[in-house]
Structure formats: C-alpha cells, structure tokens
C-alpha cells in the first residue's frame with residue numbers, strides 16, 4: 001500500500017477511538033444497543049472534527065457482517081474485519097454510498113439517488129447514503145429528497161455531514177436526528193498527535209506537537225495535515241524525522257508568541273519607538289503584515305480569555321506555557337483595555353485585506369494601541385465630571401509601576417483634555433480665566449464651578465442675588481447621612497512650590513491680612529443670608545498666596561461644599577475681596593488638615609437658621625432614621 005496521509009491512516013475505526021465527541025458516540029452507542037435506528041442523521045460542526053468518520057463507523061456498525069444473524073445486530077461496535085467493514089473503510093462498499101454534495105447537488109443527482117434508494121441493498125442490511133457537505137444541496141433537490149425521508153423504506157439510512165446545519169431546510173432537519181459536534185480540545189488533539197508520533201517513529205519536541213495542536217484550532221484533521229507537512233520537511237536524526245518547534249513555525253510562517261508578548265509590553269509602557277522597531281524587524285524577516293495582525297489578534301484573544309477566566313480557563317485551548325504567557329500579558333492591561341486592543345487589531349486586520357500599503361496600516365494600527373492606552377474610560381470620565389473633578393487628576397490604575405515614562409507625551413495631559421471641553425473649566429468661563437502662575441492645579445478643584453454670568457470681571461454688584469426659590473421652611477441640606485459623610489473630597493493639589501515662593505514677595509504691601517479678610521467675608525456672608533457658608537468659612541484655614549486666597553474647610557464632602565458655598569455665596573466673597581483690595585482669586589476646598597468636627601462643634605447660634613432647623617420635628621425624625629447629624633443648614637429664603 002502506498003503512502004497514506006496521517007488523517008486517513010489514523011482515522012478512528014471504533015466509536016471509542018473518536019476524540020472529543022463523547023456526547024455523540026454515547027448516544028449512538030445507546031441507540032445501536034437498543035436497535036433504535038433513525039432514517040436520517042445530521043452531523044454538524046467544524047471541518048475535520050470527525051463527522052464523516054463517525055458516519056462511517058455508524059455505517060460499519062449497521063452493516064457489519066460479523067453480527068448478522070446474531071441477537072446483537074446491529075452491533076454497537078463494528079468488527080473491522082469482515083468484508084463489509086473493510087470495504088466501508090476503503091470507501092468502496094456496495095451498499096454504503098458516499099456522495100460529495102458539493103458537486104452532486106442538483107435535482108437530477110438527487111432524483112437518481114432517490115430512485116436508487118427504493119431498491120433493497122445488494123448484500124448488507126442497510127443501504128446507507130453519506131452526504132458530505134449536505135448544506136450545498138439545492139432547495140429543489142432537498143424537496144425531491146423530502147418524500148423519501150417522510151416515508152423511508154426500512155432499509156435506507158441517510159447521514160448528512162455539514163458545517164452549516166442552518167442551511168439545511170427545516171423540513172429536512174425535523175425528520176433527522178441532529179448531532180452537533182464539538183471542536184476537539186487542545187489536550188485531545190495533543191494526545192492523538194503524541195500517539196501518532198510514537199507510532200510513526202518521529203522524534204518530536206513537546207513544544208512542536210503543542211504548536212501543531214494549536215494550529216489545528218479544534219480540528220483534528222487540520223492538525224494532522226500540518227503534521228504531515230512537518231514530518232515531510234523535518235531533518236533526520238538517527239534516521240528518524242525530528243520535529244522542532246522552530247521548524248514548525250517556519251513551516252506555518254508564524255511568529256513565536258514571545259514576540260507578541262514583547263510587542264504588547266511595549267504597548268503597555270507607551271514605547272512607540274520600541275514598538276515600531278520590533279515591527280520593522282518582523283517585517284524585514286519576511287512576515288506578512290496580514291499574518292502578523294492575525295496572529296496578534298489571536299494572541300490578544302487568548303490574553304482576554306485569560307483575563308476573564310484565569311489561566312486555567314476552558315476558553316484557552318493552548319499549552320501550559322502559552323497559558324502562562326497569555327496571563328502575563330493579561331496582567332498588563334485592564335479588561336477594557338484588552339478588549340479595545342483586540343478590537344483595534346481586528347479592525348486593522350480587516351483594513352489590511354483591501355489596502356495597498358499594508359505595512360503602513362499595520363504600523364498605524366499598532367500605534368493606535370498605544371494611543372488608546374491614554375484614553376480615559378467613559379465611566380471614569382462621567383463619574384469625575386459628576387464629582388466635579390478633572391478626570392485627568394485622578395490616578396488611573398497603572399498596569400505596572402514602570403509604565404508610562406515621563407518623557408512620553410504626557411498621558412495625563414492627553415487624558416485631561418476632555419475636561420477642557422466641560423463648561424466648568426473652560427478657560428473663558430473659569431473664574432481664574434487668564435490666570436498665569438501655576439493655576440492649573442487650582443483649576444482642578446471642585447468648588448470653582450461657575451456659570452458664565454459669574455465671570456470675575458462683572459462681579460461688582462453687591463446684592464446677594466439670591467435665587468427666587470421662596471420656600472417657607474429653611475431648606476435642610478446638611479443632614480449628613482452616613483453615606484454622604486463617608487464621601488470625602490480628595491485632598492486638593494498642593495499649591496505649586498514656585499507660587500508659594502512668589503507669595504513671600506508679592507503678597508506684601510497693600511493687601512490686607514488674612515484675618516481682616518476673614519472677618520469681612522464672614523460678616524458679608526452672614527448679612528447676605530448665607531449663614532452656613534459664613535459659619536463654615538469662619539472655621540476654615542485661610543491661606544494667602546500670590547494673588548490667591550485658599551480657604552480650606554473641613555468636614556464637608558464635595559457635594560455639600562458646593563451646596564453650602566454656592567455661586568451666590570461665591571459672588572459675595574468675591575465682591576468683598578475686591579472691595580478690600582484683596583486677592584483676585586479665591587478657592588474654597590475641603591481639606592483634611594482642618595479638624596472635621598470644626599463646623600459641627602460650632603454650636604448653632606441662638607435664633608439662627610440652623611437652630612430653627614434642628615428644632616423642626618421632621619428634621620429630628622430624619623436624624624433619628626438615618627442616625628445622622630446636621631452639619632450645616634443653608635437658608636434659601638430670600639432676604
């Protein structure tokens with residue numbers, strides 16, 4: 001006998017030899033044991049996973065002559081020795097007709113088949129038709145077959161193998177037993193390759209076989225086909241072919257995954273130049289951009305699965321070494337980042353298929369990975385906007401401590417750009433608009449949200465401009481519900497050192513002292529009806545910088561702070577500072593340095609809004625229900 005390819009030579013002859021399709025073989029064995037034979041079977045699944053093999057084993061089991069006349073007939077396992085079994089294995093059994101539906105798909109062929117099916121089998125018990133690629137049969141041809149399936153002669157069995165079961169008409173499907181085949185697991189393929197290597201007397205590295213099994217991608221036949229090629233091209237060692245991983249990668253034109261691990265490390269660290277250099281080396285070595293993009297997508301997919309399911313997840317059909325590698329890469333990124341990277345690489349792969357300058361597109365795609373690293377997750381952005389802080393200011397979990405070199409185009413700066421478009425910190429609207437010295441740190445703080453009308457230049461009017469909300473009751477805003485109380489404002493960015501040094505020289509002279517400013521502002525606020533703001537600021541830490549006044553107050557969350565020192569109160573403060581020739585800019589922040597209890601400790605003034613609110617039974621009830629304390633009361637009644 002001449003040379004036979006491995007896939008045929010080692011084609012399983014018994015149900016128990018078929019790898020990875022236990023759910024199918026178990027059912028078929030049961031059916032055979034009980035003598036429940038259907039007249040139509042559909043075997044569906046990817047290529048090369050054993051559909052036709054199982055169809056043939058089933059045919060052998062049905063027609064095995066060894067069992068004829070015995071009680072066991074049809075036999076669960078064929079003998080593989082009788083004429084019938086041997087002929088079926090060789091594909092020339094007279095009563096088992098294999099039809100490639102891809103070429104015999106028309107109505108004439110199927111009519112012929114249907115007419116022939118009426119006649120009894122020539123020798124064996126069943127007349128069996130195995131239709132490969134059954135989805136290719138035309139609709140008219142299927143209709144011609146339908147009648148036979150509806151009222152089948154007792155001796156006829158149809159077996160349809162297909163990769164696209166959904167393209168088989170429902171009328172046909174509903175008359176058949178449908179078996180859906182699984183992709184063969186990596187371990188199953190690897191075990192089969194090992195036993196074949198031993199049987200063929202091939203010296204094979206474990207890594208080499210793992211590569212072949214991976215390349216099979218769930219298909220035993222694919223893996224065996226590549227193994228055929230690999231053995232044919234393998235160098236001889238002691239007269240035996242020797243399979244090495246490097247040789248197999250050469251054969252498949254693939255790159256070791258270590259390369260992709262390095263590329264993605266460069267991505268995680270924002271090293272664009274390094275990334276481009278590595279890519280240059282790969283392309284120079286003759287790897288096509290298309291194949292690189294495809295392998296990278298596959299590698300990223302594995303990293304994503306490792307991220308989702310851990311290193312040992314079923315979702316990974318790769319060797320232990322590769323699992324560990326995928327996990328290492330997964331640790332470099334967040335789940336969102338890997339997802340995004342995979343998306344970018346897949347899109348790049350798509351692009352490459354119809355582009356002229358493939359190299360440029362691949363370079364662009366990889367650079368996009370780095371740029372995408374600097375994007376801010378939408379959730380993070382939204383939550384920071386809601387909290388009133390600049391998103392860029394919040395430290396993002398860095399994938400590794402050494403990541404993002406400072407010399408890179410400042411990821412932080414790039415990330416904070418979205419904030420510039422929000423009204424609160426857009427330069428023309430900011431109360432600190434046009435400020436020069438080190439104000440970037442200041443502009444990230446929560447309390448300086450301003451409406452356009454409150455620009456510093458037009459802050460002259462003295463009237464408090466209270467909102468027209470006329471509520472009969474003092475509106476309670478300060479019930480510090482535990483949840484609220486937990487939320488602490490982040491420590492504001494420290495004033496840049498240069499600004500502080502400047503203040504030593506600049507703040508002298510005509511500017512009034514901090515104490516004078518404090519008492520004037522506190523008084524003005526009280527007069528303007530902002531009792532709680534007045535109380536709060538009187539307990540704060542006042543610091544004068546170069547043209548800046550910083551007031552740190554304690555015990556209030558960001559939200560509460562903006563409610564207490566609202567825009568109307570800020571207007572009053574600004575007007576007062578201007579009147580006293582004080583600093584042009586001021587800032588109220590919630591600081592940790594100030595005793596949290598400071599404002600709470602201040603007992604409500606007799607007759608104050610605070611006292612009035614505390615007496616209210618509703619407030620008392622609320623305090624009781626929420627086990628809360630009242631920190632601050634804002635009076636919104638017009639004065």
Ligand SMILES: [Zn+2]
Pocket residue numbers: 063064065066078079080081082083084085086
């Ligand atoms: Zn037999």
